[in-house]
Amino acid sequence: MDDRRDLTLHINGQRHDIRLAARKTLADAIREDCGLTGTHTGCEHGVCGACTILVDGDPVRSCLMFAVQAEGRDIRTVEGLAERDNLHPLQQAFIDHHALQCGFCTPGFLMLIIGALAREPDPSEAALVDLIASNMCRCTGYKNIIEAVRWFEGRRSEKGES
Amino acid sequence: MKPAPFTYHAPALLEDALAILGDTAQDDGRVLAGGQSLVPMMALRLAQPAHLVDIGRIDGLGDLIEDSAGLTIGALVRHQRFHAPVVEGVLGRLLRYVSSHIAHLPIRLRGTFCGSLANADPASEWCLVAATLNARMTARRRGETRVIAAADFFDGVMATALSPDEILTGVQIPHPLPGTKVGFYEFSRRAGDFALAMSLVSYRIEGGVVTDPRIGLGGVEEYPRRIAQAEEIVAGQPLESDVLERTAEATAAAIAPLVDHHTSAAYRRDLARIAVLRAFARAAQGEPADG
Ligand SMILES: Cc1cc2nc3c(=O)[nH]c(=O)nc-3n(C[C@H](O)[C@H](O)[C@H](O)COP(=O)(O)OP(=O)(O)OC[C@H]3O[C@@H](n4cnc5c(N)ncnc54)[C@H](O)[C@@H]3O)c2cc1C
Ligand code: FES
Ligand code: FES
Numbered sequence: 001m002d003d004r005r006d007l008t009l010h011i012n013g014q015r016h017d018i019r020l021a022a023r024k025t026l027a028d029a030i031r032e033d034c035g036l037t038g039t040h041t042g043c044e045h046g047v048c049g050a051c052t053i054l055v056d057g058d059p060v061r062s063c064l065m066f067a068v069q070a071e072g073r074d075i076r077t078v079e080g081l082a083e084r085d086n087l088h089p090l091q092q093a094f095i096d097h098h099a100l101q102c103g104f105c106t107p108g109f110l111m112l113i114i115g116a117l118a119r120e121p122d123p124s125e126a127a128l129v130d131l132i133a134s135n136m137c138r139c140t141g142y143k144n145i146i147e148a149v150r151w152f153e154g155r156r157s158e159k160g161e162s
Numbered sequence: 163m164k165p166a167p168f169t170y171h172a173p174a175l176l177e178d179a180l181a182i183l184g185d186t187a188q189d190d191g192r193v194l195a196g197g198q199s200l201v202p203m204m205a206l207r208l209a210q211p212a213h214l215v216d217i218g219r220i221d222g223l224g225d226l227i228e229d230s231a232g233l234t235i236g237a238l239v240r241h242q243r244f245h246a247p248v249v250e251g252v253l254g255r256l257l258r259y260v261s262s263h264i265a266h267l268p269i270r271l272r273g274t275f276c277g278s279l280a281n282a283d284p285a286s287e288w289c290l291v292a293a294t295l296n297a298r299m300t301a302r303r304r305g306e307t308r309v310i311a312a313a314d315f316f317d318g319v320m321a322t323a324l325s326p327d328e329i330l331t332g333v334q335i336p337h338p339l340p341g342t343k344v345g346f347y348e349f350s351r352r353a354g355d356f357a358l359a360m361s362l363v364s365y366r367i368e369g370g371v372v373t374d375p376r377i378g379l380g381g382v383e384e385y386p387r388r389i390a391q392a393e394e395i396v397a398g399q400p401l402e403s404d405v406l407e408r409t410a411e412a413t414a415a416a417i418a419p420l421v422d423h424h425t426s427a428a429y430r431r432d433l434a435r436i437a438v439l440r441a442f443a444r445a446a447q448g449e450p451a452d453g
Contacts, residue, residue, distance in 0.1 A: 003167065003169040003170055005170075021167065022167075022168060022169065022170035022214075023164070023165045023166065023167050023168055025164075025165070025201075025205075028164075043163075044164075044205050045163065045201075045202040045206055046198065046201065046202045046269065047202075049266075049268065052268055058268075058271045058272075059267060059268045059271070060268050060271055060272055061198075061268050061269070063201075063205070064197050064198055064201045064202065064269075064272065065197060065201070065272075066170065066197075066201075066214075068170050068172070069172075069216060069218060112267070112268065116267055130262075130266075131266075131267060133266065133352075133353055134266030134267055134268055134269075
């Protein structure tokens with residue numbers, strides 16, 4: 001028997017009242033029930049990181065949470081990064097440094113990096129490589145992703161942000 | 163890649179969780195903690211529980227308590243919590259270093275220490291820590307609480323002494339005695355992958371010889387455990403290279419390695435031997451690791 005229930009999710013500051021089965025992952029609920037298809041699903045079992053989003057500020061795999069577990073949590077997805085027509089500086093850095101090719105992995109990397117830097121700004125080279133290894137990119141070879149992050153971090157410290 | 167249907171329960175009280183689990187365990191009702199092992203298994207339909215009891219909303223299970231007996235890790239303490247040392251001294255440093263070997267940040271932010279023990283993957287770092295440092299597991303079911311010693315807890319590949327209606331509510335790691343040295347070494351093909359072999363050793367030097375040696379090995383056999391045959395060789399001996407060589411060889415000889423398409427028994431024995439030697443080398447430097 002499918003356990004269906006009413007649920008409210010808060011994504012990028014907006015409220016979504018939806019009805020779904022308990023077995024629906026947060027990734028699928030965000031895409032199918034809330035219509036936010038920027039969050040991608042690749043492996044759907046926790047290994048690729050394409051589905052990474054922020055839940056209460058933490059970067060997590062949205063395919064490894066059920067939507068019912070996210071009730072009352074503050075969810076952020078890639079759609080919440082840009083302000084109107086202005087891309088988030090990390091998004092712009094990805095474009096400027098060729099940190100994406102097909103772009104399938106990009107939303108996951110953006111959310112991973114933004115969530116991780118908020119916890120620990122200015123990571124060492126080793127810590128950054130370790131962080132980037134969380135997610136899979138089949139195109140770029142990761143080097144340009146690291147360069148985009150370096151540029152973004154440099155810009156933040158110039159502006160004195162933390 | 164979609165989990166099969168189930169009924170979801172999210173009790174706010176441990177007593178309620180125990181009651182629901184008691185009622186649904188025979189129906190493959192299961193605890194949902196961090197979900198970082200269970201949800202992948204459900205996505206692959208290797209697990210199809212009819213009920214999930216989510217313990218994530220129960221207050222108090224996220225506590226880490228240090229007292230004279232040791233460090234008690236509650237059921238909702240996540241891997242990432244250990245990223246900063248949670249206790250002073252060698253134990254805090256060890257747990258910090260070991261946690262950095264578990265998966266990646268997003269998984270470490272969700273997955274729990276106790277979930278790793280209940281899941282009992284042969285390559286789980288926390289299972290090796292619990293087995294080597296003689297942890298004590300507190301298991302609760304409706305109307306009953308019991309404590310299980312590490313030596314009696316692991317039972318096979320992903321099998322433990324927990325019964326389906328029990329919740330592992332906390333794990334206590336005794337404080338290492340003053341002067342204890344610990345060293346951890348893990349071999350995996352890529353950072354964040356499951357280990358092919360890992361070793362955790364701890365000992366003290368008293369009167370120039372090794373006292374209370376513990377040699378734990380994980381990722382090699384069905385479950386992590388202490389290797390008594392190796393501990394006997396090093397006990398009471400000076401920490402010299404020929405003693406350590408014999409200790410490592412005794413480890414390799416005492417084990418029944420898991421084999422798969424990529425790793426033969428001989429290869430795993432060799433990794434076990436090297437892992438023990440390197441864990442001892444790290445312990446001798448006075449740090450769990452060089453990192
Ligand atoms: C890509 C990836 C890489 C990983 N790499 C590693 C690694 O290198 N090393 C490693 O050790 N792990 C690794 N893991 C697994 C991860 O550490 C899990 O967090 C851990 O194995 C289980 O903890 P959990 O809290 O997520 O448990 P869950 O997934 O919620 O549960 C796992 C099992 O334990 C049971 N359970 C959980 N908590 C309790 C409890 N308190 N009482 C009774 N039963 C309970 C559940 O019913 C279930 O059967 C990886 C996972 C992924 C997705
Ligand atoms: S789709 Fe979630 S980790 Fe791959
Ligand atoms: S840009 Fe194609 S997978 Fe990363």
